[in-house]
Amino acid sequence: MRVITTIKEMQHTMLLAKKGGQSIGYVPTMGFLHEGHLSLMEKAREENDIVVISIFVNPLQFGPTEDLSSYPRDFERDKELALNQQVDYIFYPSVKEMYPHSSSVTVKVNERTDVLCGKSRPGHFDGVATVLTKLFQIVQPEKAYFGTKDAQQVAVVEGLVNDLHFPVEIIAVETVREEDGLAKSSRNVNLLPEEREQAPNLYQSLLRAKEMILNGERNPQKVVSFITEMITEKTDGKIDYIEIYSYPMLKELTELHGKFIIALAVKFSKARLIDNIILEIYEK
């Protein structure tokens, strides 16, 4: 496994591999790898000749009041985990390498961004789209792997790749969870012990909502109210949003029908957690 820190060397190495006919599978990450990431690498390992991950905490996708400085980092541990997954290359650039001067060119996402996480994080998905545009050019992947935990990100990235014609296939991989159901996240380590105990209620509330819907509930407002009550009652978290939209277009629904996402974000004292489930309901 090789660690590469410069754009020039990374891109050159990948262009050579591609010329040699090798397929490149790519997992972009912000590091502090957990089993969610490992499942993406595993899938990439199965499907490609070369597996590349990048570790880059992208300042452009953090807002001015967000947790850029407290975002957890542990490169030595990440390196070992990647080695165990038979990763071939880690691209590990500095902020200065990726943004040597203020960004003279940025990518703007004009759709699917003003709902869910995008609503409370203006500019977030522009930052994601800009860094991914850069990374896709540097790494030259045939396939790129994303977790459905951030379903809005998957939807936005699909839009980016389709609209700008990047020759890369986006593979969405299912959310990996702790035994108690909590979605794996680098931010989980920032939960206080009692918050960590409460946190599984996020996913539990989604499962209970699913049950309600399978039992016939078709009113999105009633489902949202139910989840709101359960999370308010069982956690100290502050609800950022609980929303239901069609998927992947992320349009509002007046009645639960077709493919849709129930997504939530809850702020604990030092960590904001997200989770979602995607359901499909077609009446006979």
Add this chain to the structure above:
Amino acid sequence: MRVITTIKEMQHTMLLAKKGGQSIGYVPTMGFLHEGHLSLMEKAREENDIVVISIFVNPLQFGPTEDLSSYPRDFERDKELALNQQVDYIFYPSVKEMYPHSSSVTVKVNERTDVLCGKSRPGHFDGVATVLTKLFQIVQPEKAYFGTKDAQQVAVVEGLVNDLHFPVEIIAVETVREEDGLAKSSRNVNLLPEEREQAPNLYQSLLRAKEMILNGERNPQKVVSFITEMITEKTDGKIDYIEIYSYPMLKELTELHGKFIIALAVKFSKARLIDNIILEIYEK
């Protein structure tokens, strides 16, 4: 020579050629080809295995009051000219093919755009950057050829390619001129006969300015005043701008020194013409 109209077929064909080890040279155009374009194709033919041109009048780079509908088109003639230049592929998509829905993703250029043509054409270079990002992904060129007649465009495209790491080399090719010095342009056919007679004064004024500078003038304001007077006196055109900036950064200068551009744009009744010269002055 093959004409391809769909993104899918074009990209597929190019990715295959690239896998086969062939180098692709690319000349993006808006059609109505003239000798300026032909000189780009000639250069591309010399330096690459495969030569691709695109013909696409990009609505995204025209402002609401600009000449999109009067922009001249003649595909049959263009095809013949390209064939004569031994072009291998013409990519000729429809507007609907390139923009099937309102652009959910756009590329924004934040530098070098608020001067020269960019000042009077807000959003113009965002439109250029967005369509070139798409076209570079579709055509997958190793080298792309641009005329220095639009020197600001070359500077912006250099910035785009550097910042987003597109693996393409930008080749700037010198402006091709009529015998009387007028820079070749698709828009020249829209000049009235008397305007066509006056138009060579644009380049003549730049040459006279160069002479002044070689004779010791170092004050940009004086050079601009001289050009303004000459064009006002000798043409019916309305001056859009006459400006001097450092090149390629396009920063203001208080004294003529280093590498700089003298650029102008003049509006005739149905055509807006641009021209420039780039000079280098280093005092002993």
